[in-house]
Amino acid sequence: MAVVLVGVTLVALSVGRFPVPFLHVVQVVASHLFGIEGSASAVEGNVVWLVRLPRVVLALLVGGGLGIAGAALQATFRNPLVSPEIIGVSSGASFGGALALLLGLGSLFLVAGAFVFGLAALAILFVLTLDRAGAPMLMVVLGGVVTGSFFSALVALTTYVADPYTTLPAIVFWLLGSVASATFAKVLVAAVPILGGAVVLVLLRWRINVLSLGDEDATALGLRPSPLRWVVLVSTSLIVAGAVAVSGVIGWVGLVIPHLARMWVGPDHRVLLPVSFLMGATYLIVIDTLARTVTAGEIPLGVLTALIGAPAFFVLLRRNRDKIWDSA
Amino acid sequence: MCAEILNPPPATVHPGLLRRRSVLKGAAVLGGAALLTACGGSGSSSPATTNPRGITVKDQRGKTVVFDKPVTRVVTLPMPAASMLIAVDQSPEHLVGMHDASWTAVRDGILGTIFPAALKVTHDVGDQEFVPNVESIVALEPDVVIQWGDRGSGIIAPMENAGLTVLGLSYGTQDDVATWTRLFATMLDKPQRAEAIISNIDDQLGEMTSLGDSRPSTGPSILYFFQITESINVAGSNSYNDSYINLVGGTNPAADVEGPSGIVGVDAEQVLAWDPDIILIGNFDVAMPADVYDDPVWQNLTAVKARRVYKVPLGGYRWDPPGQESPLMWRWLSDIAFPAGKGAALRSQVVTDYQLLYDYQPSDAQLDMILRIDANRESANYRQFDAT
Numbered sequence: 001m002a003v004v005l006v007g008v009t010l011v012a013l014s015v016g017r018f019p020v021p022f023l024h025v026v027q028v029v030a031s032h033l034f035g036i037e038g039s040a041s042a043v044e045g046n047v048v049w050l051v052r053l054p055r056v057v058l059a060l061l062v063g064g065g066l067g068i069a070g071a072a073l074q075a076t077f078r079n080p081l082v083s084p085e086i087i088g089v090s091s092g093a094s095f096g097g098a099l100a101l102l103l104g105l106g107s108l109f110l111v112a113g114a115f116v117f118g119l120a121a122l123a124i125l126f127v128l129t130l131d132r133a134g135a136p137m138l139m140v141v142l143g144g145v146v147t148g149s150f151f152s153a154l155v156a157l158t159t160y161v162a163d164p165y166t167t168l169p170a171i172v173f174w175l176l177g178s179v180a181s182a183t184f185a186k187v188l189v190a191a192v193p194i195l196g197g198a199v200v201l202v203l204l205r206w207r208i209n210v211l212s213l214g215d216e217d218a219t220a221l222g223l224r225p226s227p228l229r230w231v232v233l234v235s236t237s238l239i240v241a242g243a244v245a246v247s248g249v250i251g252w253v254g255l256v257i258p259h260l261a262r263m264w265v266g267p268d269h270r271v272l273l274p275v276s277f278l279m280g281a282t283y284l285i286v287i288d289t290l291a292r293t294v295t296a297g298e299i300p301l302g303v304l305t306a307l308i309g310a311p312a313f314f315v316l317l318r319r320n321r322d323k324i325w326d327s328a
Numbered sequence: 329m330c331a332e333i334l335n336p337p338p339a340t341v342h343p344g345l346l347r348r349r350s351v352l353k354g355a356a357v358l359g360g361a362a363l364l365t366a367c368g369g370s371g372s373s374s375p376a377t378t379n380p381r382g383i384t385v386k387d388q389r390g391k392t393v394v395f396d397k398p399v400t401r402v403v404t405l406p407m408p409a410a411s412m413l414i415a416v417d418q419s420p421e422h423l424v425g426m427h428d429a430s431w432t433a434v435r436d437g438i439l440g441t442i443f444p445a446a447l448k449v450t451h452d453v454g455d456q457e458f459v460p461n462v463e464s465i466v467a468l469e470p471d472v473v474i475q476w477g478d479r480g481s482g483i484i485a486p487m488e489n490a491g492l493t494v495l496g497l498s499y500g501t502q503d504d505v506a507t508w509t510r511l512f513a514t515m516l517d518k519p520q521r522a523e524a525i526i527s528n529i530d531d532q533l534g535e536m537t538s539l540g541d542s543r544p545s546t547g548p549s550i551l552y553f554f555q556i557t558e559s560i561n562v563a564g565s566n567s568y569n570d571s572y573i574n575l576v577g578g579t580n581p582a583a584d585v586e587g588p589s590g591i592v593g594v595d596a597e598q599v600l601a602w603d604p605d606i607i608l609i610g611n612f613d614v615a616m617p618a619d620v621y622d623d624p625v626w627q628n629l630t631a632v633k634a635r636r637v638y639k640v641p642l643g644g645y646r647w648d649p650p651g652q653e654s655p656l657m658w659r660w661l662s663d664i665a666f667p668a669g670k671g672a673a674l675r676s677q678v679v680t681d682y683q684l685l686y687d688y689q690p691s692d693a694q695l696d697m698i699l700r701i702d703a704n705r706e707s708a709n710y711r712q713f714d715a716t
Binding site for chain 2: 017018019042043047050052104110159160161162163168169173180181292296297298300
């Protein structure tokens with residue numbers, strides 16, 4: 001899978017609306033990384049290094065992050081319908097971003113706003129479920145749904161008061177989900193929480209396996225499910241807030257990629273978590289490359305993720321009906 | 329017969345009106361209109377006729393409305409309608425309510441300075457989706473409410489059910505500006521205002537058309553950015569912006585992409601591939617030329633290297649979409665695209681047009697503000713617009 005991801009990344013770097021020969025793409029990357037001078041022109045250098053590369057890396061991080069976050073959440077809640085949206089962090093983060101756009105603040109505030117409000121949503125979830133002995137999963141899910149609805153309403157409020165000719169189009173575009181405005185600064189902002197969260201999840205991989213057996217079995221095996229669950233929640237929230245901050249809400253990946261990965265490698269999270277990351281990353285790079293290359297106009301990412309993903313998922317579902325969840 | 333010829337059905341209002349071919353056709357129609365004005369009475373040149381029973385107007389939905397007497401209390405919801413009504417009336421005295429976004433444009437632009445009374449007009453008549461606040465509108469006791477006529481009946485029916493008289497309008501071409509102007513002038517019973525404003529637009533359109541036609545067939549490529557900061561949206565083939573780029577003799581590199589409203593989202597790479605000679609930053613984004621000059625992504629663009637990135641001016645209303653000040657936009661773009669040091673002529677044209685539109689003489693400082701002299705200071709050929 002890692003090989004596939006590297007291959008896809010290279011292909012994505014070499015295609016685009018601005019024609020750059022593959023050799024020049026390699027030269028540009030080499031000259032930036034190793035200082036080897038090539039024959040690529042300055043404009044080709046800009047296209048590959050400043051336009052394509054941040055975008056591809058951002059798609060990689062966001063897709064991978066959402067994939068692994070979804071897989072971890074589905075295991076933790078032992079529910080195949082759970083996705084990063086369900087714990088309310090996506091809505092919180094989108095409100096923070098929309099607010100920054102509404103107030104006309106810069107990109108830095110957009111990212112900071114998404115981040116702060118994403119974590120605020122998680123904090124509210126904490127408070128909602130505090131003092132409930134052991135925080136039963138139902139409370140957490142219910143709390144997440146309530147928090148999510150609350151922040152969705154606030155997002156609706158921002159679009160309601162936004163100027164339809166100046167700020168509203170920007171908010172709507174951002175909410176649609178896109179990695180089109182990628183820069184290295186955004187890559188950095190996304191990389192820290194996403195990779196940080198992903199590393200924690202991968203380190204917890206065998207504990208998540210135990211957690212997915214259910215609280216009683218986990219306790220019997222010597223694990224305290226509640227603190228562990230919160231560690232998973234905080235890690236996924238970090239990932240989701242980081243992803244939303246730089247790319248808006250990209251649906252579908254966090255829900256479906258874990259299922260695809262599970263069909264392929266089975267329910268063992270030691271393998272499932274890294275594979276979900278790699279599949280999510282590959283998927284989003286492919287989709288985003290299509291979004292920016294198929295037509296001169298940019299196709300909204302959210303449209304493509306579902307239009308291409310849904311039929312593919314349907315076909316796989318028909319073939320692997322028995323594998324989808326029963327065995328997990 | 330006059331009325332028939334002079335009242336083109338809404339079907340003739342088509343997008344991309346200003347493309348060369350259409351310009352000629354339009355000029356013929358409008359030329360005919362000017363001739364035929366002589367044979368009709370008041371209102372004959374508008375989509376309405378004055379008859380003994382009152383003033384009849386037909387809105388862009390095709391609905392006919394009869395007023396017993398000239399309207400004195402008007403509420404407007406479409407954003408550009410408020411400034412256009414003020415221009416036709418040369419006063420905000422008959423405007424009793426306007427959309428909040430129109431009001432903020434009045435406050436932030438020059439109209440608030442010209443007409444301080446406009447700032448006192450009620451502006452809580454609807455939300456951002458143009459859903460009317462029926463009760464607050466009824467409370468204003470308007471003779472007529474101006475509303476979008478092409479965005480479904482949901483935003484009109486509640487007002488009509490409450491007994492209000494509503495005119496439904498559509499927008500997007502220079503034709504619509506003429507239609508609105510005639511409509512407003514007719515209901516205010518000031519038909520001469522419509523003639524004055526429209527013939528000024530037509531005269532300048534004719535001038536600009538022959539100027540554009542006299543230029544080489546491959547003028548500079550001009551890319552209009554609707555947005556550039558967070559997302560990149562440019563003017564495609566069926567946009568109004570495309571029509572004036574062609575009018576002045578430029579070419580639109582984005583002419584092969586289309587979007588529902590003419591504005592399309594594109595990738596930064598696509599912009600680099602187009603490599604426009606001139607970049608226009610519209611008034612729907614906060615970005616200024618300096619932001620583009622400083623962005624490493626755009627460093628190799630021809631427009632950046634030649635310092636030909638410009639912020640579109642903002643007068644009584646934004647110059648980017650069609651409006652009563654559009655001829656000034658055409659002249660400005662023409663001076664930018666084919667610099668000949670004629671900036672002083674534009675300044676005096678602004679003064680002339682403001683006299684006609686608002687009965688107001690802008691000061692040098694106000695002209696600088698309108699033309700965004702500060703924001704465009706670093707851009708090539710902009711010194712031509714400096715005050716002399």
